[in-house]
Amino acid sequence: MPWTERQQALLQGMGLRIWSPPPPAALRPAAPQAAPLAAPVPVEMPAEPPAESPTPAVAQRVEPTPAHPVVSARTPPAAPAAAAVPPPSAPSPQATGVAAMDWPALREAVAGCQACALCESRKNTVFGVGHTSAEWMIVGEAPGEQEDQQGEPFVGAAGQLLDAMLQAIGLTRVEADAAHQVFIANTLKCRPPRNRNPLPEELAQCAPFLHRQIALVRPKVLLAMGRFAIQQLLGRDEPIGRLRGQIHDYHGTPVIVTYHPAYLLRQPTEKAKAWEDLCLAVSVYRQRQGR
Numbered sequence: 453m454p455w456t457e458r459q460q461a462l463l464q465g466m467g468l469r470i471w472s473p474p475p476p477a478a479l480r481p482a483a484p485q486a487a488p489l490a491a492p493v494p495v496e497m498p499a500e501p502p503a504e505s506p507t508p509a510v511a512q513r514v515e516p517t518p519a520h521p522v523v524s525a526r527t528p529p530a531a532p533a534a535a536a537v538p539p540p541s542a543p544s545p546q547a548t549g550v551a552a553m554d555w556p557a558l559r560e561a562v563a564g565c566q567a568c569a570l571c572e573s574r575k576n577t578v579f580g581v582g583h584t585s586a587e588w589m590i591v592g593e594a595p596g597e598q599e600d601q602q603g604e605p606f607v608g609a610a611g612q613l614l615d616a617m618l619q620a621i622g623l624t625r626v627e628a629d630a631a632h633q634v635f636i637a638n639t640l641k642c643r644p645p646r647n648r649n650p651l652p653e654e655l656a657q658c659a660p661f662l663h664r665q666i667a668l669v670r671p672k673v674l675l676a677m678g679r680f681a682i683q684q685l686l687g688r689d690e691p692i693g694r695l696r697g698q699i700h701d702y703h704g705t706p707v708i709v710t711y712h713p714a715y716l717l718r719q720p721t722e723k724a725k726a727w728e729d730l731c732l733a734v735s736v737y738r739q740r741q742g743r
């Protein structure tokens with residue numbers, strides 16, 4: 453099926469060149485669900501992306517396949533030695549109180565948090581943004597300089613790419629209904645100095661906030677972007693290349709892992725894989741919608 457003009461514009465916004473299929477008579481695949489391919493490398497799409505929105509007219513059941521196995525966070529991975537990070541539910545001093553908070557209490561707790569040294573260098577805490585009952589939740593890493601200044605996640609260059617990626621599958625961070633407006637949160641609510649990687653103790657202290665956000669939002673699909681989001685949600689530390697293409701589990705919510713937009717800006721050839729991941733997430737979402 454050819455891309456619509458709108459989809460082409462969106463994919464180009466993500467930096468993906470459109471691969472035009474050869475003449476239909478010669479090479480059009482027989483399978484109706486065979487999707488167009490996006491350059492720079494030919495990839496097999498797991499599902500046809502939606503024309504306008506991730507909300508299909510008819511729910512479509514997507515069974516796990518060998519290509520997209522369901523993997524539980526609590527199922528020991530095939531190579532346990534490679535996943536030596538603390539479990540996602542590692543206890544933290546804050547955990548008990550935070551787990552019972554409503555949105556206003558949680559916002560207040562984040563705004564006043566002094567559980568780690570990041571509170572000394574931050575300008576603003578970055579709570580998260582979006583629909584509080586969003587069906588899609590995006591988890592990133594930590595605020596950068598612009599996010600620290602504005603108090604909103606993903607407002608810099610990586611954020612622009614994230615917005616284009618979301619738009620390509622019919623989603624937005626701006627006001628819309630719960631099926632279309634996502635909720636975006638980070639593993640850390642404060643900026644690490646000079647954008648260094650989050651430290652394990654910072655991740656552990658901040659984890660209850662993210663876990664509570666997910667519990668309050670109750671998304672149908674979680675998109676974990678980058679290694680720290682994956683660690684925080686799944687307790688897995690393998691390379692993303694080994695974890696993507698699977699349906700992971702966070703306390704009953706499916707998790708699709710993908711590359712962080714900042715990484716995609718540095719490695720644009722990986723954008724085609726991120727597009728595959730988004731298509732997988734859409735398939736999983738459609739399946740959940742049918743329930």
Ligand code: URA
Binds near residue numbers: 592594
């Ligand atoms: N990168 C992230 O992971 N989160 C932000 O908010 C900004 C950049």
